[in-house]
Amino acid sequence: MTAVASAPAKAILFGEHFVVYGKPAIATALKRRVKATSTMNDVGEIRVRSMLGYSRIPLPCTDPHLYEHDPHKHIIFSAASVMRLLNKHVGVDILLESDFPYGMGLGASAATSVATIASVASLFGSISRDEVFRLSLEAERLVHRNPSGIDSAVCTYGGLVLFKDGRIERLDEKGYDSSHALRFMIVNSGMMKDTGSMVMKVKARGESSREEFASLAEMSEMLTMQALYAIMCSDLARVGELLTLNHGLLRRLGVSNDTLDAIVYTLVKNGAYGAKLTGAGGGGCIISLIDEARSSMLFDALCNYEAFTSSIEDDGVIIHTE
Numbered sequence: 001m002t003a004v005a006s007a008p009a010k011a012i013l014f015g016e017h018f019v020v021y022g023k024p025a026i027a028t029a030l031k032r033r034v035k036a037t038s039t040m041n042d043v044g045e046i047r048v049r050s051m052l053g054y055s056r057i058p059l060p061c062t063d064p065h066l067y068e069h070d071p072h073k074h075i076i077f078s079a080a081s082v083m084r085l086l087n088k089h090v091g092v093d094i095l096l097e098s099d100f101p102y103g104m105g106l107g108a109s110a111a112t113s114v115a116t117i118a119s120v121a122s123l124f125g126s127i128s129r130d131e132v133f134r135l136s137l138e139a140e141r142l143v144h145r146n147p148s149g150i151d152s153a154v155c156t157y158g159g160l161v162l163f164k165d166g167r168i169e170r171l172d173e174k175g176y177d178s179s180h181a182l183r184f185m186i187v188n189s190g191m192m193k194d195t196g197s198m199v200m201k202v203k204a205r206g207e208s209s210r211e212e213f214a215s216l217a218e219m220s221e222m223l224t225m226q227a228l229y230a231i232m233c234s235d236l237a238r239v240g241e242l243l244t245l246n247h248g249l250l251r252r253l254g255v256s257n258d259t260l261d262a263i264v265y266t267l268v269k270n271g272a273y274g275a276k277l278t279g280a281g282g283g284g285c286i287i288s289l290i291d292e293a294r295s296s297m298l299f300d301a302l303c304n305y306e307a308f309t310s311s312i313e314d315d316g317v318i319i320h321t322e
């Protein structure tokens with residue numbers, strides 16, 4: 001028996017890092033997805049295949065320490081925890097296919113765990129989206145110890161969202177008219193980043209320069225709330241300006257580098273409304289708000305980098321019928 005589910009990529013527009021400390025953030029699901037195909041096997045193992053390679057772990061997989069160095073640890077944990085929840089204990093083969101890069105700040109680890117949880121669950125019955133979110137957040141804790149939950153939330157529920165203190169609010173439910181679709185260009189710096197070590201670096205920075213960290217956190221909150229207002233009014237020029245300001249703030253925090261700064265500069269110089277690094281930083285992707293009419297000029301200016309455009313993806317996790 002086979003079940004298929006998919007979950008979208010995500011990009012944080014405002015407030016990353018400070019969201020870990022309870023400040024608000026705005027993020028969007030993107031029109032790129034990862035698909036998880038789960039099939040029962042009779043060898044009593046969880047077996048995972050993805051672009052990260054191939055893993056096989058015998059059931060019951062109850063102790064994550066036994067597979068803590070496996071690149072698929074969050075997937076094995078996700079599959080094992082959904083089976084525990086549904087009181088099923090059978091071997092499962094999981095195939096993960098993604099049309100967006102891994103380790104680049106687009107939420108691949110959360111999206112793969114969300115898609116896995118939904119597909120394994122639908123082999124046996126179903127679980128609610130809230131359960132998918134909860135289990136994915138537990139799996140994310142294996143990837144880096146203190147996730148805010150924003151990645152799992154966006155990959156589960158989709159849309160353009162405000163996130164604070166573990167709670168998500170979709171902006172279309174607050175009156176945002178998504179027909180004024182924001183158009184994004186996402187540029188991959190090609191530099192892999194490690195969320196866990198960037199989050200630790202920021203924590204150390206907060207401990208060594210408390211006052212400066214507190215004022216950066218205040219600024220991040222102010223930018224996010226001003227951006228929320230600008231998005232609701234569809235004031236694209238203002239949203240873009242705030243994005244670039246947010247990049248400056250993250251640079252000050254120490255999570256940017258020359259390559260990311262150069263991509264932001266190129267985007268803004270070539271007519272993007274604004275641009276910033278997205279996610280943990282240290283590498284990964286840049287997100288920019290653009291006018292569709294300028295996209296070919298922007299692609300040309302950044303021809304040395306992998307790039308794609310996307311509007312807001314309304315759907316979060318989807319169960320596909322085979």
Ligand code: PMV
Pocket residue numbers: 012015016017018019020104105106107108146147148149150151195199278279280281284
């Ligand atoms: O780079 P990503 O996609 O792993 O995003 C990390 C976002 C942080 O705010 C830096 C951490 C978090 O858990 O919110």
